[in-house]
Amino acid sequence: MDFACRSFLGLVCIILLLPLLCTSQDTFTRSRATYYGSPDCYGTPTGACGFGEFGRTVNDGSVSGVSRLYRGGSGCGACYQVRCTNPKYCHENGAYVVVTDYGEGDNTDFILSPRAYSSLGSNPDASDELFKYGVVEVEYTRVSCRFDGYNIQYKVHEHSKYPDYLAVVIIYVAGQNDINAVEVWQEDCQEWRAMRRAYGAVWDAANPPSGEINLRFQVSGSAGVTWVQSRNAIPSDWKAGATYDTEVQLD
Template sequence: MGFAIEKKIFILLGLMVLFPAVCTSQYTPSRATYYGSPDCYGTPRGACGFGEFGRTVNDGKVAGVSKLYRNGTGCGTCYQVRCTNPQLCNYDGVTIVVTDYGEGDNTDFILSPRGYSNLALPNAEAELFAYGVVDVEYKRVSCQYSGYNVKYKVHEHSKYPHYFALVITYAAGQNDITSVELWQEDCKEWVPMRRAFGAVWDMANPPRGYITLRFQVISSAGNTYWVQSTNAIPENWEAGAVYDSKIQLND
């Protein structure tokens, strides 16, 4: 009888220690601010190179980040950000997509106005904006793009056929794209593209004809694998054009 009681007490104490860890360890404390925008959306000139996608994706709830930028690998990742002031902010906060690099006053996030306002309780947006910088906590979450495959955008700086630059968008889940390669048919080998900046990959004198691509992914579980799409980019590709990969990424 005494052993059973001691066992129950031990289990209860163990749960009391474990429960706070489960509830709080997922979030990281930080600070957030916002940047100006004439229409409250993001900016098409972000350091990730997303262009219009970076302005309007996720209904404009986007952010520039500092250490989470990770030399461009963090471009396109998603985070749940919530303000820790219960008088001004709602509990759920906002899910944002990283589309830019930015440094603030000890902040990890510089949010678009749409993103920042979604931190607030109803009718508390103006007071929250008056603060300028707020304490937040955040965690990485899966990006959700219902109905969208991964898309390849030929960057506007591309010059057919001598210079090819590429941006990969709509990569769902918690996946990091760490390498991109083109198939060189005459040499029968994969040739790596260079990360030019942010999420922009480029190559001088790309292979002629249609372009076969593959990209390397690190999943949320830490697994590394290659994803390949055949005939993804047509022979006569154009700068600014967007092509469907027919691929969907998930967790």
């Protein structure tokens, strides 16, 4: 009788825990990955996302160009775990990359920087073998970005022309959040004015407001869709190439 009760209780526990166990597993998608040439193994400052130097060195240069995951630029800045599937050469954790560019390869979703591609291997010799393959079978899943010590920042794009044309890139966005829209506060009209997605992660506005510039941006992520307004404004004497701290961060 005691044995039967214990068996029944054990079965009930398994039934109750099974949905939690199933939903806690990461979901990976099968694909392919290759790499691009780089003189220093870092990313490229000329990527389609418009990140500039940030796109070259963020995440210690473990970055990637993507094809369908680019999603018209809204995929810029997303983070993924990418691991190859050859048990002879591949590390079980693979590489953690930040999307900074658009690129199409031989039926690939990822074109990795050399630093990221080498992280796929289980050891240096295995990485060398993967480089010889050129294209490898992989599986990937989206993961939360982590930028310890950094708030979200507004980077004024180098193409900006003070005071007539302002273009910004929003960087160091943590979590699993996509930026869908950016708006600038128009003080004279007392309303928010939409900025244009120029390309990639670059948002721009002709004839921006004079004085301090207040921005807000719409993000979609695990918490749904919401607007985020920075605590700090871009100063009235903003300069092309400068970055300004928002004093906010997302989960």
